[in-house]
Amino acid sequence: MTTTAPLPTAVGALRARVIKFAERVTTPLVPADYLDVIDPLRSSADLRGRIVAIHPETRDAVSVVIKPGRGWLGHTPGQYVRIGIDVDGIRQWRAYSLTSETSRRDGCIAITVKAIPDGKVSNHIVRRARPGTVVQLDQAAGEFTLGEQAPPKILFLTAGSGVTPVMGMLRNMTDTGSDVVVVHSAPTADDVIFGGELRQLERQGRIRLVEKHTDVDGMLDVATLHHLVDDLADRQTWACGPAGMLDALESRWAADGIADRLHTERFRPVIITEGDGGEVTFSKSGTVVDAGSAETLLDAGEAAGVLMPSGCRMGVCFGCVVPLRQGAVRDLRTGDVTSAAPGDNVQIQTCVSAAAGSCDIDL
Template structure:
């Protein structure tokens, strides 16, 4: 009997792997510029570990202005730590917009899923879109979990959580994950009304069980929460490790108050500073490592513009297939030259936004970690 992988007197019998690889290359040639993997991504969008996505499994209304999305991440996902956030990419009117959302579910769920909770923002394109359009089966783009707004080990003996509005989201993830490990927890939360308290029913139930001490402040009746109010409500606050998340003005006041009490090391804050980026046609590209700054017209890829200026850059296929040209974008805005998709990055995003220089052109000022 002839082995299919050996040469006999009847001639060479090709290896089935060679035949399969050859057939795949033929299919790639036929379908270029779209490759077979692109079709597979349409059929099975969660299969590709290099392009991280998630499917919306459920949508739950928390308040009239807040909605929780239960997400099933695809291959390549790495579990989060309680308190961390992820960046979510949503395609709105042909533009991919990225926003950061804290994970609100407990860490390490056995089903592999997690949740984010989106609070409506006045004029917020992404939050408004998800509020009105999110539905089961929708595919979202993801980045891996990040952030250091987390709890230490061992857990604090006395903890205080100060939140306002959607700032309760990461704290809810912490409580759901680690409350059983913390013997003394105070939660002070500020919202416009009792009905506007995100996770209000769950927090009140935890308080009724004696697992937390919950203090609600409703700004429509009580006014904005100030550090002096917190000190009156929680007399031992400087004995507690404190985590605060909410509007920037509130966090600024708290940091100043803790610093004045020589307790700044006991206050941990989480703040997001979104930057509004408007897409144009071309822009300057700054290469961080060399300090080179080049003008990149919208009709030329970043790779070509960089090479023309003498910038050493990695490349491969130059068609957006091999991903050898990928670099981190620290901040800025680029346009995919194939389909016009816009990708943005702000200082908050850091290294998490990766761009392919061979198929991307600047759509405004950009700073690359290359």
């Protein structure tokens, strides 16, 4: 028996007419806007995730379990993910190491966040975030990984929340046969993030754990590190922690002629000052202007002679979308402030956005 399927072109044309009609009756919103509300994790939307659980790790650190949207491409242990979360009406972006197993059956990922003094986002996540919250996501990134095959001898050197990418690696190291030493610094035993799990790994013989409790032992002395790990030069080393520690490690490894055996991950501080108006840098053209709090970035750029992409100039067509390299801008329709740290490349609409402090636009 032979069956005849409808012609794809006919089906496509009918679908297009239905969507066109729906857009007319839902103006100024389009069907995609309603779908975002119903299913924010759908594959065709901007990549998002929903917080499904939050687990305490220490008095000031939590692990956040996130169900990513269907566009999530997975990650390599040791990588990080940038998340965008609204804090007091302002979209903030931060990068956090992924600490979950890559083989989770539920498809969820996890990040572990430590609240830092005056940390707007970290304190919000640790103290105020709740399951059900939808966050923006980027794809996983970063090169602080073990590579395709783990080396036979490994040293992990971490301090504070620097243990998070390392835990992402440890949780995914199964049957590698590697000799692994973990040297970790924290103020007290109770402040060791994943302390119980790390100690369990040592009891199982999977790692050798050296804990340095700085409130009692003082800071880790890089110059005498060979007393803790006598075969230092034979190990590939991954280090993550405060800048001072990493600087000292890089100097020591360089002096010993083994700089190629040290891999570091630095957590960069993000300091963004919000205000009303500010200095706008159009980085590609090298143009810098002072823009008022009610002046759109589109108008400010055009007045300075910058070639600005645009369309409807009403925030509808998205023809003016460009990356915000760093700084803060305010949406003139809602008053919401969006911020970005260097390298974030958060997308903004210049026709409805004004400077909310100094900012750098990728134009």
